[in-house]
Amino acid sequence: MANSFDDLPPRTALAGIARDFHARGWMGGTAGNLSARADDAHFWITASGLPKGSLGEDDFLLVRVADGGVVERGRAGLAPSAETGIHAAIYALDPQARACLHGHTVVACLATARLKGRPKTLRLPGLEMVKAFEIWEQHPKAELALFENQPDVARIAREVRSRFSRRRPAISALLVRDHGPTVWGRGVQEAYNRFEALDFLLSFLASR
Template identity: 30%
Template sequence: MSKRPEASLDSQMPDADQKRRRLDISENGDNAHLVTPEPHDHDHPANLIPALCAKFWTLGWVTGTGGGCSIRDDDLVWVAPSGVQKELMTSSDLFVLSVAQQTDPKNRVYLHKPPAGRPSQCTPLFMAAFTKRGAGCCIHTHSHWAVLVTLILESQGPEKDKAFEINNIEQVKGFGRGHQKQGNLDYHDTLRIPVIENTSHEEDLTEFLEEAMEKYPDTYAVLVRRHGVYVWGDNVHKAKTMCESLDYLFQLAVEMKQLGLPWISNVSKVVTSSGR
């Protein structure tokens, strides 16, 4: 998958294709063209989301219709539907909305709705990543490694179960230092992922996810107890990379726990000839 250009909240000027796409949008029309891109346009959100979800299904991240993915391109957001088999999803199943038009979260305005289906209950959580972190992509998985990590933390008792922490593992370097910060974490740095409690209805998680974003301003992910994880990034490439890195770390953490190995350790920094 090719890397998409990085995007800021609203500062990046749309390219020619984006401008044409905006000009073609009708507020009262079906806007079917937003979910019918050319097949060879692999970077178009309407092509990327089904392709990504099909890959995520092979990893066990979106089985049983759970989980999903959303991509923001300038002001437009493409969202996977709810309650569908993600590995069989096509571009025509997607919902499209405009960030600027979402003044009332309880009455979302969609530029395109498929003939059947309903928008993902994850939509308000995806929107939180887009509006509060300037993300270009947000991925939600039901990874069993993520769930197991939250259960291990839960077994440690109150106040010890609020965040997953791990350091001195190479894959930690796959994460940025935080929103609007330069560079990635170092091997010796501690990665912290907050944990929020699950709710009966997924959309009700939104306020708790937003609280976790405030408390942990540098995080790119939030774990949901006994449920899964939300991961976001500046673009699709970064969100996917961090999601994969995080799942690796979750699996490693579970296996370390089985071996009685600590997630947080003191490892002396190696002095190299480069002086780094």
């Protein structure tokens, strides 16, 4: 058994994370999507409409970072996830990002349920777990980028690209209201660790 997801081929690692996230209730049904770079110009991403608790290595597509275009399918008939454009935007804007994980969690929705207005960020609690995002201050002020949910996911991707091209996010994560978090890292394991840490922080907010 590998000690780290980074010790596994990208698709093997992502399939393992999908099973883990599904078991935790973070990828119920066919919700959510996961990706990892194959090289600087391409990344593997989960296919659309598949139950995440039983993904295999053939249930992924290879797409271009530049435009999200499909280069290779693990098997015939697979379609790319609707959120492919969001992953492509993150990889294009952050050359260090090697993996990107998106789930649908209850606490993420609850954490924004009581927000007034339409803020662009969500203040995370200054708890120990923010260190997962390399924030080391004693009393940190960590802001999570917040986007509005909408049926046109491509529009969300354009908004992510536009906002982050003007100003890089304070932490390597974003949240779509009433939808779920997306977290990225310099490796698959780091992205996984950060997703867990963000869920902890959002659970704290949701419980208050």
